[in-house]
Amino acid sequence: MSHPKSALFNAENVPVAVYVRLLNSVLGSDWVSWEPETLRTSISTKFSLPTSLKSDVSHQPIDRAMASIFAAKTLLGNPDVFATRIEGFENIILAFNNHVPNFEVLEVASPAEISYGIQMARMIHPNLPKFSEDVVAYIQACFVQHGVFAYPKAIIEYEPDSQKDLREKIRARVEDIPNATLNLEELVDVQAAKLYDVENYVFERLSMAKEEMAKAK
Numbered sequence: 700m701s702h703p704k705s706a707l708f709n710a711e712n713v714p715v716a717v718y719v720r721l722l723n724s725v726l727g728s729d730w731v732s733w734e735p736e737t738l739r740t741s742i743s744t745k746f747s748l749p750t751s752l753k754s755d756v757s758h759q760p761i762d763r764a765m766a767s768i769f770a771a772k773t774l775l776g777n778p779d780v781f782a783t784r785i786e787g788f789e790n791i792i793l794a795f796n797n798h799v800p801n802f803e804v805l806e807v808a809s810p811a812e813i814s815y816g817i818q819m820a821r822m823i824h825p826n827l828p829k830f831s832e833d834v835v836a837y838i839q840a841c842f843v844q845h846g847v848f849a850y851p852k853a854i855i856e857y858e859p860d861s862q863k864d865l866r867e868k869i870r871a872r873v874e875d876i877p878n879a880t881l882n883l884e885e886l887v888d889v890q891a892a893k894l895y896d897v898e899n900y901v902f903e904r905l906s907m908a909k910e911e912m913a914k915a916k
Contacts, residue, residue, distance in 0.1 A: 705746040708764045714908035715767040715795050719775075719823045722768070731775045738772065739765070763797045770794035774824055781820060783831040792816035796904075810847045811900035813838055814854050818905060830857065848890045851898050869894055 704721055707713050722730050725745055730738055742748060748761060770791040773780050780787035790800040792808045795816040800806070808816070821827060830838075838857045842850065849869035850858040858866060865887070872879075872891035881888040 702746045705748070708746055708748055708761050709759075711760055712797050712904075712907065713760075713764060713767075714904070715771050715819055716822050716908055718764060718768050719771050731772055735769065735772075738768075742768070762799050763794075766794040766799045767797065770800075771823060774820055778824055778828050782828040782834060785833050785837045788830075788834045788837060791820065795819045807841050807844055809897075810842050810845050810850075811897040813841060814851045814897055815901045815904045817854055818901065819908070822908070845893075847893045847897060849894050851894065851901065853901070873898065 774791055781791050789808055792813055793800045796812040835857050849866040868887050869890045872887050873895050876895045883889055
C-alpha cells in the first residue's frame, strides 16, 4: 500500500518546502546527510516510486520532484554551494522552480525564477550565508539579459547601486498596476510592467506553497 502523500510526487509544481516538510516527518531530518542512493532508495520504498530520473528532455513531475529534493539536500547540507558557486546557485534555483537542471551547461535563470528560488531557499534555510560576489554578479547578469531593471523588494539587496532613483520610481509605479493604464512608450511604465510580471509569478508560487504546505501536515 502506498503512502498517503505519494501523490505529491506525481503532482505538478509542488513547492520544495512541501517535500522538505514531508521527508522530515517520514524519514527524520537526518535524510539531508544521507548518501544520494540511500535517500533515493528510501524515498522509493516509502512512497512506492521509481528510483531513477528519466534521461530524456520530457521530464515528468516525479523527475522534477526528485530534482528539487536533491537541490534542497544540497542547500541544507552545504549552503555554501548555493551562496558562493554560480553553478550551484543556478541549479538549485532552477530545481526549486520545478525544472530538472542540466549540469553540463550554464543556463540563465529568469528574474522571476531567481526571486522565487531565493525566497523558497530562505523558507527552508532561514540562515543562508551571504552571497558571494560571483553569485550576485550572476543574479545581476540574469536581470540584464531579461531586461528587468528594478528588482523585487524581497531581493533588493542584490540590485546594483546605480540609478537608485529610477529603480525606486519603477517599484512605485508597480503599485499602480493593474488599475493604471500604462504608457508602453515610457521607460518607467515598460519596466514596471516587467517587474509586475516578476512579482506576480513569485506571489502566485508562494501562495501555492503555503496552501500545499498546509495540506502536507
